[in-house]
Amino acid sequence: MNVRSFRLSxxxxxxxxLEQVLSxxxxxxxxxxxxxxxSWDSDLVLIAVEEEQVVGVIIGTIDNNKGYYYRIAVHAEHxxxxxxxxxxxxxxxxFEQRKVSRILITVDEHNEPILPVYESAGWFERDFARMAERRLSIMA
Structure with a gap:
């Protein structure tokens, strides 16, 4: 498995x-x-490839010098x-290469069920940015 930057292809x-995995x-x-x-910064969209097949994607963004994990999706079979x-x-x-001041996990109704994945990767409750709205205003 290889993780790399998103390519237009x-x-x-x-x-x-995304359509298959998400509601x-x-x-x-x-x-x-x-x-x-x-359109803003495609370097913050990463994909996981296994045997030339896209099996996962993560979308991040930076706002006010803070890095945000926005959405992650992994194919069910993987x-x-x-x-x-x-x-x-x-x-x-x-995010660290960009020297953001803090990294947070966006928590909305869709991300709530996968918080254990972030926790198993070493993140804690203090790293969760719970959104009052359904999505990040910077992504709206």
């Missing part, structure tokens, strides 16, 4: 993965946020193999 596979409402929000993040953790760690490295 990955768009169809990433979109398909319809979450997919619509994430699709819009992905498009905006790609879960519990460390792909989510690898994506989380790789994006953390990107």
């Amino acid at each position: 990955d768009y169809v596979a990433v979109n398909g993965l 319809e409402v979450c997919y619509q929000e994430t699709k819009d946020a992905l498009a905006k993040q790609l 879960r519990r193999k460390g792909i989510g953790k690898a994506l989380i760690h790789s994006l953390k490295q990107r």
Whole structure:
């Protein structure tokens, strides 16, 4: 498994993965946020590839010198193999290279169920940015 930066040629596979893995409402929000993040800074969108197949994606963003994990998705057949953790760690490295002042995990109704993945990757409750709105205002 390899984690690398998003490439334009990955768009169809990433979109398909998001549509397959996320609920319809979450997919619509994430699709819009992905498009905006790609136009702002595509280096904060990472994908996991296994045998030339996109098996995972993580979307991050930076706002006011803070790095935010926005959304992560791993193909159902490839879960519990460390792909989510690898994506989380790789994006953390990107944030650290950018020297953000703090890194937070965006918590909305869609991310709540996967917080244990972040916790198993070494993150704590204090790192969770609970959103009053359904999505980050910077992603809106």
